[in-house]
Amino acid sequence: QVQLAESGGGLVQAGGSLRLTCAASGRTFGNYAMGWFRQAPGKEREFVAGISWSGTSTLYADSVKGRITISRDNAKNTVYLQMNSLKPEDTAVYYCAAEQLGLQRLRRGGRIDYWGQGTQVTVSS
Numbered sequence: 001q002v003q004l005a006e007s008g009g010g011l012v013q014a015g016g017s018l019r020l021t022c023a024a025s026g027r028t029f030g031n032y033a034m035g036w037f038r039q040a041p042g043k044e045r046e047f048v049a050g051i052s053w054s055g056t057s058t059l060y061a062d063s064v065k066g067r068i069t070i071s072r073d074n075a076k077n078t079v080y081l082q083m084n085s086l087k088p089e090d091t092a093v094y095y096c097a098a099e100q101l102g103l104q105r106l107r108r109g110g111r112i113d114y115w116g117q118g119t120q121v122t123v124s125s
Contacts, residue, residue: 002026002114004096009119012086016123020081022096022116032113033103034072034079035059038092038121045095045109049081052103059107064090086123093118 008020020036035050049070050059058070067086072079079096096116099106106112 002029002032002098004098004114004116006094006096006116006119009094009121011122011124014086014088014123014125016086017082017084018086018121020083020094020096020119020121022079022081024077024079024096024098026077029077029098030074032098032100033106034070035097035099035103035106036070036079036081037095037097037109038090039095039118040089040092043092047107047109048094050103050106051079057103059103083121086121088123088125091121091123093120 003025005023033052036048037045038048039045051070051072055072067084069082095118097112098114099112
């Protein structure tokens with residue numbers, strides 16, 4: 001069992017930065033690919049970024065490449081999402097996700113093993 005708790009969301013002006021944190025409970029955190037999804041009002045949840053269990057592989061949505069970096073610290077059971085050069089279209093609820101079947105499965109979304117409750121990110125123009 002893995003429980004995920006996101007933090008770090010908030011209101012920021014366009015061009016600004018935020019760092020989201022996902023703290024995971026459970027002894028098997030290192031067995032899971034981890035990722036971030038987001039859902040804007042009226043839109044479907046979409047993949048943002050993912051990282052393999054070892055941290056050696058990452059994936060990003062085209063819309064965030066070059067602006068967002070995902071990382072993890074398995075010793076602290078934590079995954080991070082550093083977001084720079086934020087745009088109003090980045091406004092959404094951001095969800096942390098954990099998937100034991102790996103990074104490619106995580107990217108497809110849908111029936112992911114574990115989801116966090118989400119944290120709101122609002123980017124003003």
